Amino acid sequence: MSAPACETPRIVFYRVSVEFDTAHGPLRVVEDVSFSVRDREFVAIIGPSGCGKTTMMNIVAGFVQPTGGSVTLDGRPVGGPGPERGVIFQEYGVFPWLTVEQNIAFGLNLAANRLPAAEKAQIVQRYMGLMGLGDFAKAYPKHLSGGMRQRLAIARAYAVKPQFLLMDEPFGALDAQTRSNMQDLLLEVLAAEGKTVMLITHSVEEAIYLSSKIIVVTARPSRIREVIDVPFAYPRDEGLHERAEFGELRSHIRDLVMKEYAAQQRQTARNLE
Amino acid sequence: MRRTALILAPWVLMVMIWYAVALSGLVNASLMPTPHQVAARFWELANGGRLPRDIWMSTQRVFLGVALGIALAVPVGFLLGWYQGLRSFVDPVINFFRALPPIALIPLVVVYFGIGEPAKVIILFYASFFAGVIVMYEGIAQISPIFVRVARTLGASDLEIFRKVIVPLTVPHILTALRVALGVAWATLVASELIAAQQGLGALIQNAGSFFQLDIIYVGIICIGFIALSMDLALRAASRRLVAWQDRIGS
Numbered sequence: 103m104s105a106p107a108c109e110t111p112r113i114v115f116y117r118v119s120v121e122f123d124t125a126h127g128p129l130r131v132v133e134d135v136s137f138s139v140r141d142r143e144f145v146a147i148i149g150p151s152g153c154g155k156t157t158m159m160n161i162v163a164g165f166v167q168p169t170g171g172s173v174t175l176d177g178r179p180v181g182g183p184g185p186e187r188g189v190i191f192q193e194y195g196v197f198p199w200l201t202v203e204q205n206i207a208f209g210l211n212l213a214a215n216r217l218p219a220a221e222k223a224q225i226v227q228r229y230m231g232l233m234g235l236g237d238f239a240k241a242y243p244k245h246l247s248g249g250m251r252q253r254l255a256i257a258r259a260y261a262v263k264p265q266f267l268l269m270d271e272p273f274g275a276l277d278a279q280t281r282s283n284m285q286d287l288l289l290e291v292l293a294a295e296g297k298t299v300m301l302i303t304h305s306v307e308e309a310i311y312l313s314s315k316i317i318v319v320t321a322r323p324s325r326i327r328e329v330i331d332v333p334f335a336y337p338r339d340e341g342l343h344e345r346a347e348f349g350e351l352r353s354h355i356r357d358l359v360m361k362e363y364a365a366q367q368r369q370t371a372r373n374l375e
Numbered sequence: 376m377r378r379t380a381l382i383l384a385p386w387v388l389m390v391m392i393w394y395a396v397a398l399s400g401l402v403n404a405s406l407m408p409t410p411h412q413v414a415a416r417f418w419e420l421a422n423g424g425r426l427p428r429d430i431w432m433s434t435q436r437v438f439l440g441v442a443l444g445i446a447l448a449v450p451v452g453f454l455l456g457w458y459q460g461l462r463s464f465v466d467p468v469i470n471f472f473r474a475l476p477p478i479a480l481i482p483l484v485v486v487y488f489g490i491g492e493p494a495k496v497i498i499l500f501y502a503s504f505f506a507g508v509i510v511m512y513e514g515i516a517q518i519s520p521i522f523v524r525v526a527r528t529l530g531a532s533d534l535e536i537f538r539k540v541i542v543p544l545t546v547p548h549i550l551t552a553l554r555v556a557l558g559v560a561w562a563t564l565v566a567s568e569l570i571a572a573q574q575g576l577g578a579l580i581q582n583a584g585s586f587f588q589l590d591i592i593y594v595g596i597i598c599i600g601f602i603a604l605s606m607d608l609a610l611r612a613a614s615r616r617l618v619a620w621q622d623r624i625g626s
Contacts, residue, residue: 165524184528187528199618200620212530
């Protein structure tokens, strides 16, 4: 995950703006955002809720077109969604009509990722094991806990071997313990098969613990407030939370985020008047 | 064992109340046949009488009406549910027609289609279509777009999304539409058989009414109730197998 700085960036945002048409006229959610993500870098984007972070991820995923500027993937403008970009949605989106193993196999059965049956079964087994879902192969999602659904969503995204992983508040709905386990599991899996990651989060601690670079964005419209390189080497473990540098970084970022959060609150209050 | 007793209890209670009312003398005995009189009449009509033929005719009409109604309600309901824009101006029209009781249309149906078999099936078709189309489009409109998005990020083509995401999500709504349409169709059956029908449970009840044969009326009513009930149970059992993944039904 620690790539040399000279490498060509894989995701490039260049002066990106996004405006949505709403009933009250155009709403600018992203303004003049430029940054880049190198190969195997883990970038966290943090900022107040409703500021446009998810929109930034949706551009890379191929669901939203920027209204200004450009976003390129390996030098080419982003087209529609594709299997080389795995997306973990906030609401998981596990398919309720498929069992755990069918969910993981979903992507492998599509024409875009066709594989020999034996290899397919092997991949399904591998991710089911890795995510601790082996005992639930034939279970429908309605029988799974929130944490298990989340692991299922990750397993399904991983199975098609995406080079990019885009995650929108993936652990937001989980309890503290499950959340911490899921973070460690994610780091483990990433260490085993490097990917370029973009993570949208609210949690300062999560951003520091997981990522190699943190982008703090402002209240709506999102602009870049500060880009912070996280100085800790991988592999990381829970002990990191106790380090003095972790605490300093946390209070610095928390300060920035709180200011933006307050600005967003004022904005919302104004809009309600 | 306990379960069977619980299921049977309300039925036994109803028969007891029926006996109590019939034997209490509160109602003139000629106006209130007792359960065993009705059972005896049922036996007589079922063995060598007209009942098997009536049941067959009615069931056939209901099946045909519901099959045609749902065959149209599924694609129309799907389109309305999927394309929200379309719905905003088609919705009032559908609600207009849905609000019309099928019985009110009988004179018109007779004028345009006569009094033959098609007229009855058309009434049932009408009732099933409007009951089914609402269930379909409200169900489809509730499908979360997240599943389509997920499928796209995994590399699914439009056709794959339709086959592997939309169709499975539509099946439970088709089954619900079928159940609702069957219920409405049985309720409309008697009305549709008012159109000069010689056969069918509606006709049986209608004829018995003109001759003041109350026991036969009861036989007809009870038959309709039980046939509708068994169809509903069969459909529910099928739903449990087909959409075991759903929260509502299932386990």
